[in-house]
Amino acid sequence: xxxxxxxxxxxxxxxxxxxxxxxxxxxxxxxxxxxxxxxxxxxxxxxxxxxxxxxxxxxxxxxxxxxxxxxxxxxxxxxxxxxxxxxxxxxxxxxxxxxxxxxxxxxxxxxxxxxxxxxxxxxxxxxxxxxxxxxxxxxxxxxxxxxxxxxxxxxxxxxxxxxxxxxxxxxxxxxxxxxxxxxxxxxxxxxxxxxxxxxxxxxxxxxxxxxxxxxxxxxxxxxxxxxxxxxxxxxxxxxxxxxxxxxxxxxxxxxxxxxxxxxxxxxxxxxxxxxxxxxxxxxxxxxxxxxxxxxxxxxxxxxxxxx
Amino acid sequence: xxxxxxxxxxxxxxxxxxxxxxxxxxxxxxxxxxxxxxxxxxxxxxxxxxxxxxxxxxxxxxxxxxxxxxxxxxxxxxxxxxxxxxxxxxxxxxxxxxxxxxxxxxxxxxxxxxxxxxxxxxxxxxxxxxxxxxxxxxxxxxxxxxxxxxxxxxxxxxxxxxxxxxxxxxxxxxxxxxxxxxxxxxxxxxxxxxxxxxxxxxxxxxxxxxxxxxxxxxxxxxxxxxxxxxxxxxxxxxxxxxxxxxxxxxxxxxxxxxxxxxxxxxxxxxxxxxxxxxxxxxxxxxxxxxxxxxxxxxxxxxxxxxx
Numbered sequence: 001x002x003x004x005x006x007x008x009x010x011x012x013x014x015x016x017x018x019x020x021x022x023x024x025x026x027x028x029x030x031x032x033x034x035x036x037x038x039x040x041x042x043x044x045x046x047x048x049x050x051x052x053x054x055x056x057x058x059x060x061x062x063x064x065x066x067x068x069x070x071x072x073x074x075x076x077x078x079x080x081x082x083x084x085x086x087x088x089x090x091x092x093x094x095x096x097x098x099x100x101x102x103x104x105x106x107x108x109x110x111x112x113x114x115x116x117x118x119x120x121x122x123x124x125x126x127x128x129x130x131x132x133x134x135x136x137x138x139x140x141x142x143x144x145x146x147x148x149x150x151x152x153x154x155x156x157x158x159x160x161x162x163x164x165x166x167x168x169x170x171x172x173x174x175x176x177x178x179x180x181x182x183x184x185x186x187x188x189x190x191x192x193x194x195x196x197x198x199x200x201x202x203x204x205x206x207x208x209x210x211x212x213x214x215x216x217x218x219x220x221x222x223x224x225x226x227x228x229x230x231x232x233x234x235x236x237x238x239x240x241x242x243x244x245x246x247x248x249x250x251x252x253x254x255x256x257x258x259x260x261x262x263x264x265x266x267x268x269x270x271x272x273x274x275x276x277x278x279x280x281x282x283x284x285x286x287x288x289x290x291x292x293x294x295x296x297x298x299x300x301x302x303x304x305x306x307x
Numbered sequence: 308x309x310x311x312x313x314x315x316x317x318x319x320x321x322x323x324x325x326x327x328x329x330x331x332x333x334x335x336x337x338x339x340x341x342x343x344x345x346x347x348x349x350x351x352x353x354x355x356x357x358x359x360x361x362x363x364x365x366x367x368x369x370x371x372x373x374x375x376x377x378x379x380x381x382x383x384x385x386x387x388x389x390x391x392x393x394x395x396x397x398x399x400x401x402x403x404x405x406x407x408x409x410x411x412x413x414x415x416x417x418x419x420x421x422x423x424x425x426x427x428x429x430x431x432x433x434x435x436x437x438x439x440x441x442x443x444x445x446x447x448x449x450x451x452x453x454x455x456x457x458x459x460x461x462x463x464x465x466x467x468x469x470x471x472x473x474x475x476x477x478x479x480x481x482x483x484x485x486x487x488x489x490x491x492x493x494x495x496x497x498x499x500x501x502x503x504x505x506x507x508x509x510x511x512x513x514x515x516x517x518x519x520x521x522x523x524x525x526x527x528x529x530x531x532x533x534x535x536x537x538x539x540x541x542x543x544x545x546x547x548x549x550x551x552x553x554x555x556x557x558x559x560x561x562x563x564x565x566x567x568x569x570x571x572x573x574x575x576x577x578x579x580x581x582x583x584x585x586x587x588x589x590x591x592x593x594x595x596x597x598x599x600x601x602x603x604x605x606x607x608x609x610x611x612x613x614x
Binding site: 013025049051054057062069070073136140184280281282284289291305 | 320323324327328331332333334355356357358359360361364369372373375376377379380443446447465468469472473491492495569570587588589591593594595596597598599600601604605607608611612
């Protein structure tokens with residue numbers, strides 16, 4: 001079994017930043033990542049709000065730069081179909097991946113989260129071409145255009161209000177008669193003249209040519225269908241953290257996010273969480289790199305003082 | 308008086324990231340900064356641990372890129388000799404700078420912090436050329452070399468332990484007979500064979516040619532002087548947050564850092580703090596950009612819901 005100071009699980013912005021910091025601090029560090037790159041940043045066509053790239057940068061290129069930088073300082077990266085199991089009980093944490101086992105004094109979980117999909121025709125095809133799961137990330141691309149938000153919770157209405165400041169028109173499409181969002185957000189959204197609600201309505205299909213042109217809607221009361229012309233749609237029906245691996249090992253919140261303190265320490269000494277997988281207020285590359293640095297520094301302190 | 312959605316004070320990594328996020332969210336935003344750029348990042352010769360730049364980047368260039376990116380989305384920047392006063396009592400926050408006054412619904416303080424200097428000959432001349440105030444930032448430049456750490460607190464010993472993993476030799480120079488650091492750090496440092504303590508000793512002068520070559524030391528017990536050959540010295544005698552402006556307005560900790568919650572909210576509703584000025588565990592560009600994004604998102608939510 002190969003022994004390390006630090007094992008990082010997850011090769012997105014948070015994991016690679018943790019890897020950069022830990023390797024640069026001369027800690028023997030390995031990062032285990034999925035064979036198929038699937039981080040939120042990697043999948044993003046154009047990122048405008050990671051500071052340092054005034055003209056924006058493709059997510060794929062940014063993550064490649066992160067990888068190059070971290071490996072330059074000695075970070076070892078191994079790819080697996082899946083990381084299967086984490087043993088947290090002993091002094092050394094043990095990670096099982098396929099037939100391999102790795103041990104380390106400290107473990108950083110940076111496995112990210114996934115947006116819930118609608119699972120309808122056109123959704124995958126037009127992702128990054130009008131379909132987005134993050135208004136803060138992509139809203140600015142739709143200045144003065146008509147867009148839709150799909151969902152009825154806090155995130156959906158926050159997205160609608162955000163988009164209300166820049167888009168020409170915002171449709172909020174929700175399958176139920178009532179919104180789940182906090183009353184104050186509902187009131188604000190109702191006050192905003194650009195926002196129009198289409199309740200008891202679902203999106204059946206996303207249509208376009210190269211980019212999104214229309215949404216095929218169905219009214220659930222009378223089964224009537226119509227096409228709605230929009231340049232983009234923001235799907236805000238929830239997010240699922242990738243925490244199956246640590247369920248029963250670490251304290252999670254109701255949705256499944258890992259609960260940490262301000263320094264990214266989890267409920268188990270020596271295990272840290274960074275990035276979208278962590279319970280926190282804002283999931284962005286900026287906050288992921290902040291987390292990655294924090295988790296690596298906390299792991300380093302843990303190794304210095306506790307072991 | 309010019310009215311804004313958001314006023315940001317401070318033009319470093321945290322302030323500019325907050326400016327990027329707030330402007331991109333179509334909030335009318337102004338950033339007030341010092342006439343003389345003096346942020347920690349700006350002053351750093353070469354930054355290796357901000358992800359995205361595999362070969363490193365000059366601090367000045369990085370901050371220029373941040374500025375270009377934020378202004379591209381409409382951030383207004385004005386420079387002042389000093390920002391004089393903040394009025395936090397009313398519904399609108401008011402900022403006085405010279406003869407100008409600005410009002411806004413939300414205010415983000417990103418005024419940073421300064422390392423305490425020794426104030427000795429050679430210190431300024433060799434900053435960035437062997438003299439550093441941050442082992443996490445610059446330690447990796449001194450691999451397999453002899454370095455000194457000046458100070459006797461937690462930061463000094465954490466720096467010494469960090470450097471012990473990569474340098475050939477680490478001298479800890481402290482003016483008193485006893486260290487102030489936690490016992491556990493003292494024990495760890497004493498156990499590390501590369502670390503040597505020079506107590507009741509001060510640095511009188513930093514000498515070199517282009518880069519640091521030696522430190523002139525004085526033993527405070529017998530006034531004897533000697534030269535110590537090192538490639539670098541890390542000054543760890545404390546940091547001072549730039550919070551004179553908000554003293555009496557916001558809750559500060561003993562040292563003067565602004566106390567916030569996880570979302571960068573201060574003790575006053577509608578005022579947020581981001582970056583080195585905030586009480587937190589790690590002060591890096593990575594954590595500053597995380598804070599900047601968080602503070603802008605929190606300000607946006609505050610404006611949407613509370614005003």
